[in-house]
Amino acid sequence: MQKFSFFENVWAVVRLIPEGKVTNYGSIAKYLGTGLSARMVGWAMNAAHHDISIPAHRVVNRNGLLSGKAHFATPTLMAERLQAEGIVVHNDAVVNYSAHFWDPSIEISLQ
DNA sequence: AGGCTGACATCGC
DNA sequence: CGCGATGCCAGCC
Numbered sequence: 001m002q003k004f005s006f007f008e009n010v011w012a013v014v015r016l017i018p019e020g021k022v023t024n025y026g027s028i029a030k031y032l033g034t035g036l037s038a039r040m041v042g043w044a045m046n047a048a049h050h051d052i053s054i055p056a057h058r059v060v061n062r063n064g065l066l067s068g069k070a071h072f073a074t075p076t077l078m079a080e081r082l083q084a085e086g087i088v089v090h091n092d093a094v095v096n097y098s099a100h101f102w103d104p105s106i107e108i109s110l111q
Numbered sequence: 112a113g114g115c116t117g118a119c120a121t122c123g124c
Numbered sequence: 125c126g127c128g129a130t131g132c133c134a135g136c137c
Contacts, residue, residue: 006133025119029132038119045118047134061119068118069133 006036007044011051012105017058020086021102022094024062032103046071057081064097 013028025038040058045068048054057078061067069078069092079089088095 008117026121029120035132038121039117039131040119040133042118043116043132043134048118056118060119066118071118081136 006032006033006040007047010041010044011013011048013108014045014048014054014056016104016108017102020100022060022064022082022087022100023057023102023104024060024064024095027103027105028059028064031108034035043069058102060094060097064094065107066094067091 003011007089009032013031014023017023025041028041029038031038043056045056047055049071054061056068057066057072059068066078066082066089072078079092080103082089082094094100
């Protein structure tokens with residue numbers, strides 16, 4: 001029984017994000033519980049590089065900016081992927097971010 | 112073995 | 125109202 005590391009929990013939450021939805025680092029950290037900071041979520045995404053099944057493009061910062069776009073294969077891949085899911089990205093920022101915002105602490109709780 | 116860093120967010124002054 | 129400092133885990137030097 002392997003003990004799941006904190007970033008594996010982050011990956012699990014990120015994978016639960018439905019298409020056309022985005023979330024931010026703080027909400028993920030908050031959902032996982034206290035004792036987690038948004039910085040760790042960012043570090044978890046860095047570790048997620050080995051797993052292409054993790055939709056890291058659906059995770060943006062509090063401003064809705066594609067902060068992690070530079071870490072993708074191409075700087076535009078993140079925006080392209082989001083727009084492919086119906087999310088309008090302009091100036092490296094999610095348009096109507098609030099409308100596409102997906103809070104795990106709320107959405108998962110409803111299920 | 113110890114210390115810095117990292118795709119952020121929030122509180123304090 | 126703007127900038128600085130803190131938080132916290134794991135990986136890397």
